[in-house]
Amino acid sequence: MKNCEYQQIDPQALPTPTPTPTPTPLPQHGHDSDRREEPRRPRRKWQVFPGKNRFYCDGRIMLARQSGVLPLTLGLILVTSGLFFIFDCPFLVKHLTSCIPVIGGVLFVFVLITLLQTSFTDPGILPRATPDEAADIENQIDNTGNTSYRPPPRTKEVLINQQVVKLKYCFTCKMFRPPRTSHCSLCDNCVERFDHHCPWVGNCVGKRNYRFFYTFIVSLSFLTAFIFGCVTTHLALRAQGGKGLVFALQESPGRYPLLTNPFTAVELVICFFSVWSILGLSGFHTYLVASNLTTNEDIKGSWSGKSGEDVTNPYSHRNIFINCCSVLCGPMPPSLIDRRGFLPADESAQTGSADIELPTQATKSEINVCTQGTKGLLESATLPPLLSTSCPQGKPQTAQTCADSPAVSSDLSPELSKSCGVRHPSSFTGATPSPSHPKNCSKKSKHAALHIPNPAFDDPLTPTSSDAGSSSKARGHQGDSITPLH
Amino acid sequence: MAETHSLQDLQQPIISSKVFIQRDYSSGTICRFQTKFPSELESRVDKQQFEETIQTLNNLYAEAEKLGGKSYLEGCLACLTAYTIFLCMETHYEKVLKKIAKYVKDQNEKIYAPRGLLITDPIERGLRVIEITIFEDRSIGSAR
Numbered sequence: 001m002k003n004c005e006y007q008q009i010d011p012q013a014l015p016t017p018t019p020t021p022t023p024t025p026l027p028q029h030g031h032d033s034d035r036r037e038e039p040r041r042p043r044r045k046w047q048v049f050p051g052k053n054r055f056y057c058d059g060r061i062m063l064a065r066q067s068g069v070l071p072l073t074l075g076l077i078l079v080t081s082g083l084f085f086i087f088d089c090p091f092l093v094k095h096l097t098s099c100i101p102v103i104g105g106v107l108f109v110f111v112l113i114t115l116l117q118t119s120f121t122d123p124g125i126l127p128r129a130t131p132d133e134a135a136d137i138e139n140q141i142d143n144t145g146n147t148s149y150r151p152p153p154r155t156k157e158v159l160i161n162q163q164v165v166k167l168k169y170c171f172t173c174k175m176f177r178p179p180r181t182s183h184c185s186l187c188d189n190c191v192e193r194f195d196h197h198c199p200w201v202g203n204c205v206g207k208r209n210y211r212f213f214y215t216f217i218v219s220l221s222f223l224t225a226f227i228f229g230c231v232t233t234h235l236a237l238r239a240q241g242g243k244g245l246v247f248a249l250q251e252s253p254g255r256y257p258l259l260t261n262p263f264t265a266v267e268l269v270i271c272f273f274s275v276w277s278i279l280g281l282s283g284f285h286t287y288l289v290a291s292n293l294t295t296n297e298d299i300k301g302s303w304s305g306k307s308g309e310d311v312t313n314p315y316s317h318r319n320i321f322i323n324c325c326s327v328l329c330g331p332m333p334p335s336l337i338d339r340r341g342f343l344p345a346d347e348s349a350q351t352g353s354a355d356i357e358l359p360t361q362a363t364k365s366e367i368n369v370c371t372q373g374t375k376g377l378l379e380s381a382t383l384p385p386l387l388s389t390s391c392p393q394g395k396p397q398t399a400q401t402c403a404d405s406p407a408v409s410s411d412l413s414p415e416l417s418k419s420c421g422v423r424h425p426s427s428f429t430g431a432t433p434s435p436s437h438p439k440n441c442s443k444k445s446k447h448a449a450l451h452i453p454n455p456a457f458d459d460p461l462t463p464t465s466s467d468a469g470s471s472s473k474a475r476g477h478q479g480d481s482i483t484p485l486h
Numbered sequence: 487m488a489e490t491h492s493l494q495d496l497q498q499p500i501i502s503s504k505v506f507i508q509r510d511y512s513s514g515t516i517c518r519f520q521t522k523f524p525s526e527l528e529s530r531v532d533k534q535q536f537e538e539t540i541q542t543l544n545n546l547y548a549e550a551e552k553l554g555g556k557s558y559l560e561g562c563l564a565c566l567t568a569y570t571i572f573l574c575m576e577t578h579y580e581k582v583l584k585k586i587a588k589y590v591k592d593q594n595e596k597i598y599a600p601r602g603l604l605i606t607d608p609i610e611r612g613l614r615v616i617e618i619t620i621f622e623d624r625s626i627g628s629a630r
Contacts, residue, residue, distance in 0.1 A: 113568040127612040136506045158511045165511070175614060179515055193515070211561075212569060315514055326553050329561025331579045332572060333551075336612040 046339040050128055051189035059339035061120045064187045068199030070119055077115070077220075080270055081108045083263050084227050088234045095237055100230060107223040114216035115201060122335040123206030124192035126173065126181060134174035141169075163314035180315065182296055192333075196295045205295075208335065211328050214285055221278040228271035231264055292316040292323040500622045507540065507616040517547040517613050526620060530601050539593055540616070543586065543608070550582035583609060 046059035054063045063070075081104070089101045129137070141154055154169035156176050167176045170183050173190045177183070182194035184204050193207035205213045238261075288298060292315050297303060303313040317323050505526050510518045521540045523533045557578060564571050590607045598605055598618075606617040 110568050113570065117569055126614065129614070130611065130617075132504050133506055133611070133615060133617070136504070160511055160514055167511075178509065178614075179511055211565070215565060215568070322553070325558055325561070328565065329558045330553055331551055331557045331560070332564070332577045334577075334579055334583060334609070336609070338610075 042342045044339065045337070045341045045343055048343065049337065049339070051125065052187050053125075053189070055339060062122055062339065063119060064197070064203050066186060066199075067119075067202035070200065070202035073115065073200045076270070077108075077111060080227065080267055081223075083267055084230065087263050088227075088230055088267070091234055091237070092230055096233070104223070104226060104230070107219055107226060110219040111216065111223050114212050114219060117212040118198075118205070118209050118216050119201045119203050121203075121209040121212060122337060122339075123204040124194075124208040124333065125187075125204075125206075125335075125337050126175075126178070126190040126192060127337050128173040128190075129175040137169075137175060161314040163311065165314065180294060180297070193294060194296055208333055214289065214328060217278060217282050217285060221275070221282045224271055224275045224278050227267065228275055231268050231271060235264060235268070289324050289327045290320045292327060502620045502622045505618045505620065507618065509614060516551050517608075518544050519608070519616055524618075527603070527618065530603055530620065531598065535597060539597075539605070542589065543616070546582060546586045546589065550579045550586075 044059050046055040046062070049055070052065035054065055054067075055061065056063070084104060085101060089104070092100045154176075156167045156169070158165055158167060158179070160179060165179050167179065169175070170177050170190055172183060172188065175190075177190055178192065180193045181190050183190045184194065184197050186197050187204055189204070191204045191206035193210065195205040195210055195213075197204045198213070201213065201216070203209070285295075288295065291313065293303070293313060297313075303311055317326060503526060505524045507519050507524070510520045512518075519540055521537050521544075523536055527536060560578060587607050587609070590605055594605055602621040602623050604619040604621070606619065608614070608616050611617055
């Protein structure tokens with residue numbers, strides 16, 4: 001009797017109206033089974049988030065579990081820009097104009113801010129269906145098969161702007177995916193308007209961060225081209241003063257020490273190879289923006305009419321200007337996962353058990369990542385061979401593995417990691433050595449198989465640096481096998 | 487003893503079932519919910535009332551996602567500042583979401599709670615569904 005808590009139907013007590021103890025003015029408390037006896041402290045929703053993401057600053061910042069090569073991207077940008085400002089700018093300011101460091105500075109700041117925003121923003125993750133929702137959807141689907149084998153993929157057809165679109169059922173998230181939504185196997189989340197998973201920024205690119213990503217690559221191509229131009233001018237001016245370009249590279253007239261010019265040569269080489277890949281990528285994404293397509297749709301050829309039917313993109317506004325505006329300047333959608341909200345008492349227990357029961361079922365998204373790898377191979381074949389040599393060897397294998405076993409993600413990930421892991425030492429300097437890769441990848445695949453909700457959340461503030469090298473198993477970024485750097 | 491029991495019965499809500507109103511994708515990926523009246527609510531609420539609620543919600547979401555001069559201006563300004571204004575400024579979408587939350591609360595208080603129903607704000611379900619919780623109708627014959 002003493003423990004009966006009476007509570008009227010309070011419309012303000014959302015989301016669940018079941019009676020919860022509210023003895024103190026603090027928000028609703030959650031607890032896990034280990035700490036029932038201790039005073040309850042509120043838990044935030046990011047702490048029980050089922051996808052493979054990492055959260056920092058108490059849920060304000062989020063990253064994919066595998067940060068990919070984000071540290072490398074950041075490092076290259078910082079180092080090359082740093083070298084530019086230290087060694088090239090003083091000379092150019094003296095001989096040309098002082099606008100150069102200003103322009104360079106503005107571009108550099110733009111690049112850095114948009115890169116961090118792309119990496120740390122929620123790409124448009126759809127929260128998983130609640131158990132009630134999932135049960136309701138199940139009831140609506142005719143369940144003819146038995147549960148001993150994986151049931152066939154469930155699809156639902158809808159008519160969008162007079163175009164038939166198939167919505168697929170996501171077994172992990174237990175819901176029918178909205179149009180243009182895809183499940184990313186690396187992050188284990190359904191992402192709205194899924195473009196691709198970018199290892200260079202260590203996050204998926206989707207509805208909410210596509211504009212940041214686009215601004216990043218456009219400003220990066222300007223920055224790369226700018227630094228390339230400045231470095232060329234610098235060397236040309238020095239060569240004029242001396243006995244030729246080689247002299248300018250080898251010796252150091254004037255007040256700079258010998259070290260100056262080798263760095264300039266390094267910058268020149270990096271910029272030369274980066275400019276082409278980044279410009280190509282920017283051009284490709286400009287085309288996508290103008291036709292309101294995603295990389296995913298472009299690769300799959302969803303709207304290109306390959307099947308012979310009269311298919312057109314139902315999402316396009318049929319006007320390039322409107323397409324661009326709607327993609328880049330449209331209203332900013334909110335984050336749907338409410339990272340910093342507090343957990344109600346009942347839901348924390350429910351979420352935990354529901355997640356442990358969920359096996360990693362196959363979704364079609366691994367194919368998205370792999371096909372992007374194949375497309376990247378085709379694109380990188382046209383690009384300078386410096387850094388693409390390592391990747392094409394990896395990509396056909398990944399494409400192969402994908403074709404053979406598109407079914408299970410846990411089978412796929414060790415294969416991918418093995419095929420790509422061996423390639424890493426040749427492609428990246430400063431990556432972890434290859435013998436550790438298979439171990440890291442197999443550990444990750446075990447985690448994926450068990451699908452324990454928070455394996456990385458035990459200590460969310462220590463990013464796993466070993467993830468950096470091995471995680472490039474998803475080389476899903478077309479044309480970006482080359483360092484994006486100037 | 488008997489008093490406490492009946493008090494408990496009166497005030498402790500028991501969920502009878504939940505109805506989910508799914509998204510309507512016929513006009514694309516914009517946020518729109520189906521206005522079809524679910525059969526489980528037939529005995530509880532007026533069809534006209536229900537459709538009006540859903541239609542108003544649809545209109546509010548359309549307003550949030552509208553592509554127009556104001557949203558373009560906001561977008562261009564954000565682009566020029568490298569999107570840092572999103573850190574300080576509340577976006578148009580967020581303002582409309584607050585309006586929607588207020589509207590849902592209003593509707594619940596005025597129309598749905600007296601009938602033993604509760605509409606959950608769709609944002610709490612990731613804008614996938616409108617969840618309507620149906621409570622067991624214990625108000626018949628009890629003193630209020």
